[in-house]
Amino acid sequence: MKAKAFDTRLFKRILQYTKPYKMRFNGVIVFAISLSIFAALRPYLLKQTVDEYIKTQDKFGLLVYVSLMGFVLLLEVFSQFFFVFWANWLGQDIVKDIRNKMFKHILSFKMKYFDNVPVGQLVTRSVSDIEAIARIFSQGLFMIISDLMKMIVVLIFMFYMNWKLTWIVLVAMPVLVFFTRIFQKKMQIAFEEVRTQIANLNSFVQERVTGMKIVQLFHREDIEFEKFKSINEKHKKAWIKTILYNSIFFPIADIISSLTLGFVVLYGGIKILNGDNFTTFGDLFSYTMFIGMLFNPLRQIADKFNEMQLGMIAANRVFDILDTQDQIQDTGTIEAPIFKGSIQFKQVHFGYIANEEVIKGIDLDVKAGKTIAIVGSTGAGKSTIINLLNRFYEINSGTICIDDHNIENYTLSSLRKQIAVVLQDVFLFADTIFNNITLNNPDVSRDQVLAAAKKIGVHKFIMSLPDNYDFDVKERGVMLSSGQRQLIAFLRAYVSNPSILILDEATSSIDTYSEELIQKATETITKDRTSIVIAHRLATILKASKIVVMDKGLIVEQGTHQELVLLENGYYKKLYDSQFAVEIDDYNIN
Template structure:
């Protein structure tokens, strides 16, 4: 309800129309009683016509109240959910990378989309509808006791049974819906992963195996819904039987009183009670149904707010705004582990001078890419310090820090959008002309213009319409136009064709000039011209120096690595 505050005027209107709806709905049966007892029985055609018109006016007012109540309640619910969804998405984008390492993508998609729609139903079909029904029942009970307290007592006697059944039903449905939400999240996660990895599924002939797994998950989802269906199948017939039995007893008792000369009970009462009992029991029956909707919304809200309340996952932002760096980078005894007690970096000490191009090489798992992750503060170090231009990176505002560091990764991610938007990432400060000029400068303009629509070519999801080499070129241009203080190439040439590699090598020479650059590579031929080469093994720096210095060391780690790779490439 905290999120309803910006829309409090709309909330007041929902409450107002809820009240008017309750009053108009309950007044109609009373007018029917007056019509039967006062005019139909006395054959007063003028009075009868007057009351018929009056009932018509009340009906129109009731319909109008119903319309505005439903419309405003749904409108309010959708705006509240819009705000929560935006807050959730923004909150997720501030999480540490460790969170995404452990959480399935399908689960987060479920929270952001499916669960959000369930939350909107709290307002549109749940909470406000229940409040409206309760108000209507209160007004109806008041009118019933005003009209005939004896018949009203009979009606009230049947309500505790229905209330008890409703309570049991609501408790069972909460458990059932929680299981449904879990199974929906499992389904989403499974399908999302298999669709994303469809190439692997087909390459390794996993279609039947994955189908069997899907059948098992789908069966659990089906069973969860069957519980829901079973509880509905039991409750609603019970509610209908109780309503019908109550009406039967009222008609029998009222009719018996009339036949024995009881002036307190009239034919108008019986006509009115046939409507009033339905107006009393149907909302109670529907409240149980709406409780189901609200239960799903509450369970969904619990899951969403569980994420929103996780402040411990948010990366702590510093206060110092990072301007354009000179580019001095220092690592002082940096230790880090992705998993507790399993250190990936073991006391790294490293100094990079402004404007230098350094290369970091080593076997897979040596900790090369981890240094880059820590420099960008994707993860927080266990101990030690990382400084840029003499300032601890934890002191910098996170957004301003990352604006000064550009990375080209081995696995390039492109959005289902145009080439231009994938380069600028919709940054309005970077113009189309600037992108074209940058592309021409580093030699990729001709490649882009060779595509069907040039810079407006849609690369589809994850850049599926481009080769790996072409995606790398786009990523390289994306990094360049951001005008970073520090440039990082993380295995940027490890999986591309010779032509693309030549383009990137030429571009690298241009954009690394006068800018601190860090190159991580398996292919040592690409780093021989670096100002300094850092050799890593098992989370430690084992050698550092220029290429000619390292290659001259007898039995040196770098020398052995270089010669073995050179021999493989020649063979």
């Protein structure tokens, strides 16, 4: 699709973010105007100095005008400082506001959105793309306004001084404007490609660094490196286009400016030597400065317009996310109380992809305060139940109730506050153990955390670490084993004091000591609390009030262990014989 040279609608939307900073915005405009006046005044004073005081050898007048030029220069420097500082300050405030708004918006998205959008792309939008918006104000809009004001004021002075000589200069300007316009259109397209390739590069690097263990385990280093080289090459070629256009345009602009200056000096000089009153030496001196002040801003406007285009392309990508309405509809009006904990699934249908149901009309009843275990093969729909109960995804049809109220009638935040989840894949932030447990909740004290840790049996393990509860687990908790991360997740869930607890209690690759601690933690935190456990251990299954057996999105059997194991050719009996029977002797011994 052909990119627009300038999107007025998008630009107006960006300007909406300047409203809280109207005084500073107006101040930048004022300094831009004063900067252009002071800059154009210096060449005019130079003309007066040459024609009125150097030519007449008036030393006092020369001293006065040189001092006046110095004062004007100080005013120009003063205006330049505040113009640049306030423009950049405004840009950073706007970036801060947009980034806050965008991150808050992202936090409200459904899990389905994150399933489909690469993490690297979101990082690019949230960081580098938003930063590029700041350049609209620091390097784009205000610089263009300043340059245009300077050109207007310069032309006013030039026409006032010598309108005949000024027309000679103006003849060359349409040529430069023509090349500038072509340059802007080419750069718009080139910058669009640059932003696309940056997003692709960020996404690729983010994904491969996150999955580096898989890359190395399966000896994919060379293959992934070749893919990276290909993406990096496209990134380079996108930038080369912008470099090529710059390399062509700026020499052309310099040539036009230099030829114009040369023609003015030559023509004016001949007129002076012939004794014509067409111009003066002061005019020629000042015009050598004026032509640069007229042509350089025009050339720089093209460059600054590129900065604006780059920022607007980035803004368009950011606004695409801000305009995305992919949130769970939080239309509930009931603040979820401390639940008794009864849960009902009534003819619930759900699919992650349209026309591909994962849950196919299940009915499930969980009594308050009881623990149920859900078992089944991979893909049976066990983890999907967790997602639906927390409203991470919207069901296609049916009803999910807690304490006889449809969960859609509860406010989303209050619902999730009463449900704690320990996932199979534990995620820890690059922070201390204490902060990973409390998730920086100021209402949870250190004493509460210590008491909870002692109660579920993980305090000793934490105290064995360097810095204890202040131990930094690094990114994704890499400083801890999988079993230790699981224990931290149990403690995180316990201190939140939920009404309903959901556990995906996988113990694969966990040492015996950690498994014992996890078993104790499970018994403690599920006591007298409604709990749904995706069971991976025999102990949990045997102690559950009810076992729910799932297969291909359906509940195929329900009952206690003793009831289900007696069903000949039953799904659970086959699962038990193949996966759990080996554990029975150990369990009986224990």
